[in-house]
Amino acid sequence: MKEGDELVGGDIIGEVKETKVMTHRIMVPLKMKGIVSSIEEGKFKVEDTVCTLKDGNVKHNVSMMQIWPVRRPRPFAEKLDCDVPLISGQRIFDTFFPLAKGGTAAIPGGFGTGKTVSQHQLAKWVDAEIIVYVGCGERGNEMTEVLEEFPEVEDPKHGLPLMERTVLIANTSNMPVAAREASVYTGITLAEYYRDMGYNAALMADSTSRWAEAMREISGRLEEMPGEEGYPAYLASRLAEFYERSGRVRCLGSDDRIGSASIIGAVSPPGGDFSEPVTQNTLRMAQVFWALDAKLADRRHFPAINWLNSYSLYTDTLSDYFNTQIDKSWMGNKIKAMTILQKESELEEIVQLVGPDALPERERVVLDVARMLREDFLQQNAFHEVDTFCPLDKQHAMLEVILRFHEKALAAVEAGMTLEEISKLDVVDDISKMKYVSNETYKNEFKRIKNSIDESLGG
Known part of the structure; x- marks a missing residue:
């Protein structure tokens, strides 16, 4: 990038080495455009101006930091078909119930069936450049386990700790409910932000049931009319808004780059009852359903995914990829x-x-x-x-x-x-x-x- 270049929102003006394996691409804020009048190189704070754009008589100062409301989806140029698999290295997921890059998956299961372990495995091994792990209302020791384990696990791509490409959002069960409700939105906004840089991001939300419980508590305090089982009447629309923010897209900007944000949400139905509102509304949105089975978990069969109840709606879309890239059979x-x-x-x-x-x-x-x-x-x-x-x-x-x-x-x-x-x-x-x-x-x-x-x- 040099002086005199014409830029639009989403264009990359420079790079910062964020970790040993991840390069942070500095983008022009989405509503800005203009001709580069000055651009800097060196060490800066995130609030410092690194580039100046001139749009007619208006001057825009571009810093390395972007401010974005987490409840509003980030825009993109075009939504693409989800026809590339998100490879996890887990046989039951990849072979039987595959997930596409930019796709949505739900892992519902009762206590002790292996939701968190499954998400840890996916976070370790999926072929996404960025992992955003949201511990929403989880026990503190589970987040501690992630913090202790991920820096020690070797990333197979780079041979460096997995933490080098992971963002952790820790919201334990003893934190305020308003923070719990915001944590999931923060996670998906970060995934969209890295998607806009042209990366494949994967969001692990553990668990969306705790998020729904936070919504129920806030709704009760606001004296709103309750819906089924006390959840707010807008539960279904909030879940839909969240899962619809996934996708494989052509990003805004002049270079035609492609990125994706995939969502894998764990659901913790009370007593393992899949007929409760959070699970049922999630199943309407998610394209992949990995049903955890307590009987399989009791038999020490992991991942405890029930192969008769689970399904993937991406199977037909991804069949061409598997048949051509791996084997026609x-x-x-x-x-x-x-x-x-x-x-x-x-x-x-x-x-x-x-x-x-x-x-x-x-x-x-x-x-x-x-x-x-x-x-x-x-x-x-x-x-x-x-x-x-x-x-x-x-x-x-x-x-x-x-x-x-x-x-x-x-x-x-x-x-x-x-x-x-x-x-x-x-x-x-x-x-x-x-x-x-x-x-x-x-x-x-x-x-x-x-x-x-x-x-x-x-x-």
């Missing part, structure tokens, strides 16, 4: 895996009545493969150095191995092999250890497992 394999899990759910009712031995061999194979999908694919250890993050190509390769086993096991049963003989094969143990194979060397190992499946099951 990605969507087909996902459908096959979901079909096996749904079939298992149907067979479980029969098993509970008469036991598994009463089932035909083919259907017992389905139960075994469904167990593999649940335990060896969907279940993921957040504290294991390899399994905590799984790249997309490894996810695809793992699913291919399990589906190959399913296909060959059915053929072997038809040829006269018993299920007991199949379950004693060494390859079954190899499949259970796939998730712990290094992300750099898995290809050769998975090839060996496929060959072993073919040899053991008469391929």
